[in-house]
Amino acid sequence: MSTTAQNRFVPAQYREALGRYATGVAIVTCEGDGRGPVGVTVNSFTSLSIDPPLVLWCLDNRSDRADAYLTSDAFAINVLARAQQALSVRFSETGQHDFDGIRYETLATNAPVLPGALAVFDCRVEARHDGGDHTIVVGRVVELVSRDGEPLLFFRGRYRGIGRH
Numbered sequence: 001m002s003t004t005a006q007n008r009f010v011p012a013q014y015r016e017a018l019g020r021y022a023t024g025v026a027i028v029t030c031e032g033d034g035r036g037p038v039g040v041t042v043n044s045f046t047s048l049s050i051d052p053p054l055v056l057w058c059l060d061n062r063s064d065r066a067d068a069y070l071t072s073d074a075f076a077i078n079v080l081a082r083a084q085q086a087l088s089v090r091f092s093e094t095g096q097h098d099f100d101g102i103r104y105e106t107l108a109t110n111a112p113v114l115p116g117a118l119a120v121f122d123c124r125v126e127a128r129h130d131g132g133d134h135t136i137v138v139g140r141v142v143e144l145v146s147r148d149g150e151p152l153l154f155f156r157g158r159y160r161g162i163g164r165h
């Protein structure tokens with residue numbers, strides 16, 4: 001049940017305040033549930049543990065492609081470069097989570113890896129936890145890629161780069 005009626009703010013104020021937390025942008029991919037690989041744009045990625053190497057992201061349960069992530073035992077976090085904004089837009093569009101026409105590689109888990117990503121964390125699912133209308137997905141990193149480049153940032157509902165753009 002929604003608890004917003006008890007709050008001293010409305011949902012729009014909540015979203016607006018959350019948007020003041022500047023983040024990077026990532027595309028989380030997985031092999032899918034038999035209908036081919038899927039990807040979704042997220043900014044909820046965060047590091048969780050150094051030893052063991054754990055990361056997490058938050059999955060919107062209301063999404064059509066939630067099932068693919070809830071049944072898959074692995075995923076890859078692709079941390080986007082500034083030049084990959086178009087990919088971020090593509091994988092944030094409703095229903096646009098397939099890889100039709102999009103080139104990718106794979107590492108240990110077979111989850112799609114996007115060429116040009118600043119970092120890739122190839123993960124096996126360690127745990128899933130309830131988080132309101134989202135599911136917290138924890139992954140153990142089994143392989144990674146890291147390369148130089150400018151990051152894609154997200155702040156107050158807009159894509160940004162570091163410095164003046």
Ligand SMILES: Cc1cc2nc3c(=O)[nH]c(=O)nc-3n(C[C@H](O)[C@H](O)[C@H](O)COP(=O)(O)O)c2cc1C
Nearest residue numbers: 041042043044058059060063064092093094095154
């Ligand atoms: C910058 C940005 C960050 C997002 N972060 C998340 C996220 O952390 N988790 C999530 O499930 N969806 C996130 N979304 C939303 C999804 O990318 C996607 O837009 C949404 O699921 C709608 O597609 P669908 O209706 O086909 O699921 C984010 C979107 C944008 C643009």
